Amino acid sequence: MAGEKENIKNLLDRVVEAYEWTVKRLERTILFGIRLVIPNKIVSPHGFLGMLTFITFIILGVTGVLLMFYYRPSLAEAYDSVALINNEVDFGIVIRNIHYHASNLMVFLAIYHLFYQLFSSRYKIRNEVIWVTGVILGTLTIIEAYIGYDLIMNVRAVLAINIGAALTYSTPFIGPILANIVIGTGFDDLILRIYTLHVLLIPMIMIILFTLHFPRNLVFDPGMTGIIVGALFITSALFPVPLGDKYTPEFPAQVTVPEWYINPLYALLRTELDKFVMGVLLPTLFIMMFMVVPFIDRSKSMKITERPLVLGIGISGILQSIVTTVWGFYVDPDPRKNYLERIAIDPYLFFGVLILINVISFSSAYLYSKYSKKFSTPQKRVKSEPIRISQDTIEGIVYAMIIAELYVVGVSLYMYLRGDLTFALITTGLSLIIFGFISYGIRLIGSR
Known part of the structure; x- marks a missing residue:
């Protein structure tokens, strides 16, 4: 028995030595211009959420390229080509499920990463460029996921396309120019152009931004990467992506909702107020609120209790995102009402709730900051006995x-x-x- 354990230990030592040998040689190449740091101890995944997001981006790139072999970007063939991938292409349904769930995972990780960095003050210590590029990357991640599921050309995708088209046409001055560039003269033009955006232009911009966003030393944890990717695969198997109903121009309007990360925008538009203000201006201000945080937070403290403004922004951002997402899913169940009546949201109630969230968030943040200082007492650190x-x-x-x-x-x-x-x-x-x-x-x- 002792001999077997010694053999296993020797084998593991050889694996570690081979890995270290490879890494040391790769450090001399351009591949390792950014240094990958593998922690010697088990550390919290919060320290490398950005790397996990990037790994998900790579999975999306690989599965996306495989899907490109069979996808046809035209109104007549788009839906049928996805159905072909689902039903006839070997491993097609597996690749599509992984691609879909990876897109949702990347959006979630990007949002989670942003709020963790916000609350832990990681945008300080000369990290303003990393923070700003991170906010832009998070926004592009949502846009990339949004136009990706538009390409299916089912009923749900066309709803998302109509949302984007309405926002484009409602934008003053540059709206018609953008519409001509992105939308063109019909669905065939639109599909081909958003396909180009999805598979080429936006990923290229994101890769350039990654080079500005990544710190010099990147933490890579093979263990957590395996666990996250494994969970992604299991989720993809247990929750297959429905194909949905094929869109045809004569297809009657159906009450449906877009993906969860578009629902806040959808909820704003359903208030039936000015489309530009609801769908462009307010979301832009929401994004800018996070982008300017490093420039308005002049506190030298890293403690969240001593930064009530940032704490209030974070709490308000989380609560508003949750409430608008859930609200975007809600549709009046009364079948006697017409389509517009069922999806309409009362603007007074909607914005009343959002204002209340802001009041509660910022007042709670300032009260917490004030009284946490007043009642906090220095405590001696009790050295915990590790489990041996x-x-x-x-x-x-x-x-x-x-x-x-x-x-x-x-x-x-x-x-x-x-x-x-x-x-x-x-x-x-x-x-x-x-x-x-x-x-x-x-x-x-x-x-x-």
Whole structure:
């Protein structure tokens, strides 16, 4: 038994040595102009949310390129080509599910990353450029996801297209110019142009911004990456993307809602007030509110309790996003009302709630800041006793996980060969999660 454990330890040591050898050589190439830092200890994923977002971006790029082989950007063929990918192309439904859920994951991670950086004051210490480019990247992430699902040309996609077209035409001065560039003269022009934006122009802009946004030292955690990507694969298998109803010009209007990240904008437009103010001006001001934070927060303190203005902006931003998203999903269930009556939102009630959220958010932030100083008392740090696990136990657990990993990978390959793509994707995700925990186990062994 002792000999087997020694062999496993030697094998793990060789893997770590091979990895370190490769990394040290790659450091001399342009690939490692930005230094990847792999933490020696288990750290919070909050420290590398940006990297997780970028990894999701890479997954979207790979799956998007594979989808491009079969997608046809025209009104007559767009929906049918997606149906072909779903029903006939080998692994097509798997790739499309991963692509769809990865887009939602990237939007979520970008928003989560923004608010974490806001509350932890990471925009300070000469990080203004990183912060501003991050806000722009977050906005582009939502736009990229929005035009991506427009390409399906189902009923739900056309709703999103109509929202974008209405905002474009309502914009003073540059609206008609933008409409001519982006929309063209009909659906065929529109699909081809937003397809170009989706697969080429916006990703290129994002890649350029990534070079300005990433710090010099990037934290990359293989363990958490495996767990997140594995969870993405399992989610993609358990929640397949519906194709929806094909759009035809004579198709009667259906009561539907867009994706969750567009719902705040949709809720604003459903107040039936001026489209430019609701759909362009207010969202732009909301984005600008976050963009100027480093320039209005002159406090030298990094503590959130000593920065009530920023705390208020953060609380208000989160609550407004949640409320408008949920409100965007709500549709009057009364079938006797016509389409416009069912989707209309009372502007007085809507903005009354938003104003109340702002009042509660900022007053709570200032009260919390004031009384947390008044009642806070210095406390002695109590050194917590770490949970001690013997080296033999950790090595045994890692050994068991390696065996489980080999078994799950074998099952996954078998399921792919059998054509059971759902179970195969689940087991692939599970193997990535196990890999993540193996990575943490090796890290624990190496730190002792």
